[in-house]
Amino acid sequence: MPSSETKETLEAEVARLTDKAEIVDALYRFAAGQDLKDQALFESAFSTAATLDFTSPAARFGATIPVMQGRMNIREAVFSAISKLDTTHTVTNPRIILQGDTAKLSALVEAQHVLREDPGKHLLLKNIYLVDLSREGSVWLITAMTIDNIWFSGEATVLFGN
DSSP: OOOHHHHHHHHHHHHHHHHHHHHHHHHHHHHHHHHTTOHHHHHTTEEEEEEEEOHHHHHHTTOOOOOEESHHHHHHHHHHHTTTEEEEEEEEEEEEEEETTEEEEEEEEEEEEEETTOTTOEEEEEEEEEEEEEEETTEEEEEEEEEEEEEEEEOTHHHHOO
16 A cells, blocks of 8 residues: 555646646647637637737748737737638647746647648748746646747748738
């Protein structure tokens, strides 16, 4: 029979691993919401006052966009940008620093953007995502996300227009 100390240690480890899975799930909801065109799923990834900073990749292509602020504004901006696109996002290499009810997540995300009406035109981005999260009740939500582009292939006009 395990000691009460061993049982507490095991319960703490299970809770830590559960938190880590739920933290990564917030990023999965962000990605899958776009790919499935599911705005409710997408919104479920963010806190009400979240920020999304896509300024670095935009600047790389000569575009200027502000940091998006607020879950609803983020949804509007992202779904407007991808309205004519099919997208796929692949999330890999998640690394998490867990600090009580807050966490920091970094991950590599490959984001393919294809013009629905002209599938030969695409923009493939390989990005590093830096994400701050907080626990709200039993759910982990993104409070701030910064996206930095590592490399790309294709045409910037697919995502950023002329």
